[in-house]
Amino acid sequence: MxxxxxxxxxxxxxxxxxxxxxxxxxxxxSGKKIEADDWMPKDYRETLIKLISMHGISEIMGALPEKEWVPKAPTLYRKLGIMAKVQDEMGHGQLLLRVAEDLLAPYGKGREDLMIDLLNGDLKFHNVFHMETKTWADAGVIGWLVDGAAIISQTNMLDASYGPYQRALQRICAEEVFHAQHGEAIIMALAEGTETQRQMLQEALNRWWPALLMFFGPESAETTGSSKQEVTTKYKIRKNSNEELRQAFLDKYLPRVFSLGLTVPDETLYYNEDEKRWVYQQPNWNEFKQIIRNNGPRSKERLRLRKLAHEKNKWVREALAAQPVTN
Incomplete structure (x- = not known):
């Protein structure tokens, strides 16, 4: 008992x-799923709300770095590809916020409250989506490596104990595979291109490397004072720890990076044969905490765009709502 x-x-x-x-x-x-109207302990519900709302908002905010490159994509073919990807990411966000909304219902809250929390700075979004996209190569790195990291993280929860989230992830992960292939196509074109293109790609990888290591979160709770990964493991929402996911990412992508003649900005990096793990330079976790507190390179600008869109489209929410929207 x-x-x-x-x-x-x-x-x-x-x-x-x-x-x-x-x-x-x-x-x-026993492997059975918890549904929205089932009894659940408070910490299970609140852990799911934080996880799924952050995931959903990150999908929406994650569309913005690539959206910046829709008008600047080098060809019509690339423009169509990145437009489709942006559309998919926004759809993922809407799907996940609906899942979160069911969990919020007992508190009398909904999706609108989550968006207000984001704009007020009370709801965090993923560290990678606070970063700059300086060149077309950044769009390739996002599609190939950021979405690749997302696939590793999300497939870790494909058998999550909460049924609505687990089912949403089935669809999202399937589409993320296409996103990663889209990014890989951009990377391959640049890697096989001119010396200038290869240099642009290497510079983009150098810029994104610390953010990619931060993607999975710190190894232990001591780094941030949070024990979320222990709670999610206990309740079978996820299977592996942050560090196990990071090692899986390094196992999968470092050989591919090196095969293209690219490097990563870490002279200490090596594979420990005895421990069967990559040893790498830890990213600056204090910087990570600042970024997710909306003090990243593009945090303010991305939130400003989200706020403008929220205000501009208020009339749509009012037209669809049974009662006037106050926010």
């Missing part, structure tokens, strides 16, 4: 029913 108190099962200051908690844990341990 699970001890509910030991596992932090408290809601509104009161201990919840231990029998319900035991049944809940036995259900997810």
């Amino acid at each position: 699970y001890n509910f108190v030991e596992h932090g099962g408290v809601i509104n200051g009161q201990e919840e029913d231990q029998e319900k908690y035991a049944a809940f844990m036995e259900k997810i341990d």
